Amino acid sequence: MEKKIELLLSSSPFLKQQEDTPAVMRQVIYSLLPAAAGALWFFGISALLIMLTAMLFALLTEGVYNKLTGRANTLRDGSALLTGLLLAMTLPPGIPLWMVALGTFFAIAIGKLIFGGLGSNIFNPALVGRAFLQASFPVTLTTWVAPGNGLSFMQWRSAAFTLPFVREKVAAVSTATPLSMMKFEGQLTPFKALFLGNSAGSLGETSALLLLLGGIYMAARHYINWRIPTALFATVIVTASALHWLNPETYAPFWFHLFSGGLMLGALFMATDPVTSPVTHRGCWLFGAGIGLLVVVIRTFGGLPEGVMYAILLMNGVSPLLNRIAQPPIYGDPAKFKKNEAHNE
Amino acid sequence: MQQKSPGKLQQFFHFPEGDGLATDEFIKGLWRENPVLVQVLGMCPTLAVTNSATNAIAMGLATLFVLVMSNVLVSSLRKVIPKQVRIATYILIIATFVTVADYVIQAISLEVHKALGAFIALIVVNCIILGRAEAFASKNTVWKSLMDGLGMGIGFTFALLLLGTVREILGNGTLFGFPFFPDSFQEWVIMILPGGGFFTLAFWLLFFNGMKARKKDNHTEVHPEKESVEEVYV
Numbered sequence: 001m002e003k004k005i006e007l008l009l010s011s012s013p014f015l016k017q018q019e020d021t022p023a024v025m026r027q028v029i030y031s032l033l034p035a036a037a038g039a040l041w042f043f044g045i046s047a048l049l050i051m052l053t054a055m056l057f058a059l060l061t062e063g064v065y066n067k068l069t070g071r072a073n074t075l076r077d078g079s080a081l082l083t084g085l086l087l088a089m090t091l092p093p094g095i096p097l098w099m100v101a102l103g104t105f106f107a108i109a110i111g112k113l114i115f116g117g118l119g120s121n122i123f124n125p126a127l128v129g130r131a132f133l134q135a136s137f138p139v140t141l142t143t144w145v146a147p148g149n150g151l152s153f154m155q156w157r158s159a160a161f162t163l164p165f166v167r168e169k170v171a172a173v174s175t176a177t178p179l180s181m182m183k184f185e186g187q188l189t190p191f192k193a194l195f196l197g198n199s200a201g202s203l204g205e206t207s208a209l210l211l212l213l214g215g216i217y218m219a220a221r222h223y224i225n226w227r228i229p230t231a232l233f234a235t236v237i238v239t240a241s242a243l244h245w246l247n248p249e250t251y252a253p254f255w256f257h258l259f260s261g262g263l264m265l266g267a268l269f270m271a272t273d274p275v276t277s278p279v280t281h282r283g284c285w286l287f288g289a290g291i292g293l294l295v296v297v298i299r300t301f302g303g304l305p306e307g308v309m310y311a312i313l314l315m316n317g318v319s320p321l322l323n324r325i326a327q328p329p330i331y332g333d334p335a336k337f338k339k340n341e342a343h344n345e
Numbered sequence: 346m347q348q349k350s351p352g353k354l355q356q357f358f359h360f361p362e363g364d365g366l367a368t369d370e371f372i373k374g375l376w377r378e379n380p381v382l383v384q385v386l387g388m389c390p391t392l393a394v395t396n397s398a399t400n401a402i403a404m405g406l407a408t409l410f411v412l413v414m415s416n417v418l419v420s421s422l423r424k425v426i427p428k429q430v431r432i433a434t435y436i437l438i439i440a441t442f443v444t445v446a447d448y449v450i451q452a453i454s455l456e457v458h459k460a461l462g463a464f465i466a467l468i469v470v471n472c473i474i475l476g477r478a479e480a481f482a483s484k485n486t487v488w489k490s491l492m493d494g495l496g497m498g499i500g501f502t503f504a505l506l507l508l509g510t511v512r513e514i515l516g517n518g519t520l521f522g523f524p525f526f527p528d529s530f531q532e533w534v535i536m537i538l539p540g541g542g543f544f545t546l547a548f549w550l551l552f553f554n555g556m557k558a559r560k561k562d563n564h565t566e567v568h569p570e571k572e573s574v575e576e577v578y579v
Contacts, residue, residue: 110544135535167531 021118025078027223031214032085032269038210039203042147043093047203051088053097057104058084065113079118083107086126089204089265090309091133094145098164103133123316124276127309134309144200146175175200178260179305182252194259201261208259215268224272227284228291232267233258235292243300257296266308267291276316283319283326290315290322367492370485374496380473381504382553387473391505392542394464398521401509403457405502407446407465409495412474414442416494419482426483435478436469443468473501504549511545512536 019027039047062080066073074080087107091100107129115121134141177200178189193199197207204211219226236257243251257263271277271291278287291311298307380386390408395401415438419426426434447465451458458465468474477497482490513519516536518526535541 132535135538135540136533137531138534165526165531166529 021077024223025082027221028218029082029085031218034210034213035089035204035207038197038207042197042206043203044148046093049097050091050095050100050203051085053100054088054104055081055084057101058108061105061108065109074117077118080108083125086269087129090126090130090202090262092141092144092202094143095140096162099133099137099140103129106132119275121275123313124270124273127270127313130309131313144175144177146200147198147206177201179299183305188252188256191255204265205262208264211264211268225284227281228272228277228288229267231285231288232271232292235289236296239293239296251300257299261306262308263295266312271312276319278319278322278326280323280326280328283322286322286326287315287319367489370489371492371496374493374500379500379504380497381501382550386476387471387501389467390464390471391508392539392546394461395505395508395512395542396516396537397513398506398509399457400460401505403450404461404464405505407450408468408471408501409498410446411439411442411468412477412498413491413494415439415474416477416482416490417487419478420485420487420490423483431483435475439474440469473497507549508545512541516541
């Protein structure tokens with residue numbers, strides 16, 4: 001019997017990546033784990049509760065929406081879980097849990113699903129949820145508690161279990177974040193506290209070191225485009241140093257901007273969201289630089305002490321335009337060819 | 346003479362004779378062609394002054410008054426106004442009634458007048474009013490235009506009230522200035538900010554479009570002609 005030759009026909013791409021979306025999402029969640037562990041160390045069980053609530057409601061919102069609209073089940077791609085965890089990382093440790101649930105619902109439903117699900121949203125869903133909470137409950141979202149350590153793990157934050165839609169009781173002991181101390185009192189937080197994380201702030205913004213660990217891992221494995229954080233850091237360093245050089249009394253040095261507030265978290269985990277950042281490399285350089293510039297401008301001249309969230313959301317909005325103006329040159333472009341020819345003659 | 350004038354008047358106003366035509370002009374503005382929820386016109390007052398139910402009602406009634414009066418006047422002058430200057434004439438007519446509404450609101454409640462601010466004067470450029478004058482009143486009888494103005498105005502007030510109620514309850518915990526929730530209610534500040542206006546409008550549009558889609562599925566064969574909505578470009 002003659003051996004049949006099978007002819008396989010398929011269209012490009014011929015080189016296929018082994019990793020699909022769920023695998024990448026899992027890896028990003030793993031990279032966030034050091035920072036999450038840091039949050040547990042500094043803020044104890046309330047941090048754990050916030051993270052669990054956010055992740056649970058993220059899955060719940062997406063699951064119910066898929067059921068109601070008759071869509072395929074998208075829970076397994078892990079993006080809802082990641083959004084929930086990222087949102088939790090941006091929240092202050094003393095926040096009532098019903099606000100966490102509401103913010104997560106808003107992030108997933110309005111930030112992502114309304115646009116058509118993963119890959120179709122304009123703005124980073126976690127930051128949409130955070131912006132909604134910030135605008136709705138400005139007092140709660142700017143009340144910070146001082147970080148503890150592992151020994152005070154079981155210490156409850158009284159406000160966490162406030163009933164839904166009820167105003168929380170006056171927070172126990174509130175402190176200022178390094179950024180608001182700088183802005184309103186002109187007091188600089190030492191480098192070591194900022195870098196290691198022993199300072200007040202949101203769950204995931206205290207320790208720059210732990211965030212950097214995750215970020216470097218992701219960049220090395222090409223889960224994120226390293227151009228975005230690089231451009232962002234470079235712009236922040238240049239702009240902040242220039243301001244500091246002009247007047248060291250009022251303007252903070254660059255390392256303060258770099259390691260305080262949500263800049264590390266935003267630069268490594270939110271600005272690099274592949275859905276809402278530009279697709280071209282030149283676009284990514286511009287995108288990161290734009291965020292860096294806006295962060296320094298908002299922090300230095302704006303009314304708010306922190307501006308990373310708004311900077312990223314604003315640049316999310318212009319990333320389609322960046323894609324347009326940052327198109328790579330086409331090889332063998334006839335217009336260019338003619339120009340060169342005319343030049344040679 | 347006595348025989349002629351009622352005939353002329355009849356012709357001019359075109360009173361309905363049991364055919365229900367003018368009633369239909371009234372009803373279409375409430376729901377089927379609601380200026381805000383279906384035509385998505387007049388977004389400036391819809392988003393800007395609906396941060397409380399009281400403001401929404403005041404704005405809706407002022408617009409209703411201007412809409413009805415300008416519709417009636419434009420319609421009765423429709424044969425006199427030269428085509429070339431018709432828009433300018435409409436604006437003049439509308440501006441007159443807006444001035445009247447402005448002073449009336451100021452006389453009734455200075456507080457509401459202050460809360461509405463520049464948006465009372467901006468009724469002049471509300472595209473619902475100019476749109477109805479151009480698309481309807483200039484082509485139809487006075488009676489029909491009156492009914493059209495009433496229907497559209499009430500539909501507009503209804504939509505504004507929907508937004509204003511939700512925004513005031515969530516954003517301030519009150520309704521018409523009276524406490525709606527117990528004292529311990531945590532206000533959602535965003536709802537009385539401009540962003541909340543967009544969110545609330547989006548939710549209502551989603552709700553009504555969903556209802557319309559469901560209705561359409563049930564009655565596709567029964568009333569196919571009812572789907573024609575006048576196209577207005579203003």
